[in-house]
Amino acid sequence: MRLQISLSLSLILATTSVARNCGNTQEPIELIEQAIRFNSHNRQTAGQSGGASIGRPNHESSKTSTPRTQEVNLYMHNIYINETAAGAYISEEDLTKQWRVMNENYASTGISFVLKNITHTQNKSWALAIRNGTTELKMKQTLRMGGYEDLNLYFRVLGRGFFGDFAPNSEGFWQDGCDILHTTIPGGPQVNYNEGKTATHETGHWLxxxxxxxxxxxxxDYIDDTPAEETASYGCPVGKDTCRGDMFPGLDPIHNFMDYAYE
Ligand SMILES: [Zn+2]
Structure with a gap:
């Protein structure tokens, strides 16, 4: 994505775990500063023209004007060990379902994803490649498609985190994209996280x-219409309200795609 600061995200969500723990646990200070500047700019713009908003896919009380539309080319890659679900294999049909879920989740933002290609690669070392290693870089140098403004999702067993503003053909350029745990696709075996919203969450970071x-x-999250929240939400904590008082209206945004609660 051609943003001044962009992220590629990983998901650390072991099949035995019961909570989402995104690879982006330490959000870079540069990204936070960018978010604050963007928020400030939006406030000024809102004062002049009624405002515009992107990236709030699950906020029911948004009162912003019609969002701009933006199409993002999407390339989906499945790197698997063998042609079974346990071997991280995902059929083209299931990947297509995942793509549809992302478009449903982002529909209110004006952002849509244009599915350009799906690839399948049987390669055990790539499927299991650890973060920041040469194996992972080799995998993405081989599989990554499109430019920096295009999204590549890698559905495999392990993920990684990375962020920055990358020159074409730099290591960061090749690593740009999101790694998604293969069990989180719609209908997948990841209990409580199998509606395809993990890809929505990680793509949110990429955006x-x-x-x-x-x-x-x-x-x-430095966005005005997101209710304040002190801590991540796990499970289904209806009524959770970690920020109280007149300054912090609303309950915690447990239904926000960018939180950790069950899907
Ligand atoms: Zn996250």
Missing amino acids: GLLHPFSGGCRGG
């Missing part, structure tokens, strides 16, 4: 969104 609890009660 520049932070977690709603990133800056605590006073910072949140």
Whole structure:
């Protein structure tokens, strides 16, 4: 994505775990500063023209004007060990379902994803490649498609985190994209996280969104219409309200795609 600061995200979500733990646990200070500047700019713009908003895919009380539309080319890659679900194989049909879920989740933002290609690669070392290693880089140098403004999703067993502003053909350029745990696709075996919203969450980071609890009660995700939240939400904590008082209206945004609650 051709943003000044962009992210590629990983998901650390072991099949035995019961909570989402995104690879982006330490949000870079540069990205937070970018979010604050963007928020400030939006406030000024809102004062002049009624405002515009992107990247709030699950906020029911948004009162912004019609969002701009933006199409993002999407390349989906499945790197698997063998042609079974346990071997991280995902059929083209299931990947297509995942793509549809992303478009449904982002429909209210004006952002849509144009599915350009699906690839399947049987390669055990690539499927299991650890973060920042030469194996992972080799995989992405081989599989990555499109330019910096295009999204590549890698559905495999392990993921990685990375961010920055990258020159074409730099290592960061090749690493740009999101790694998604293969069990989180719609209908997948990841209990409570199998509606395809993990890809929505990680793509949100790629687009520049932070977690709603990133800056605590006073910072949140630096977007005005996200209710304040001090801590991540796990499970289904209906009524959770970690930021109280007149300054912090609303309950915690447990339904926000960028939180950790069950899908
Ligand atoms: Zn995250």
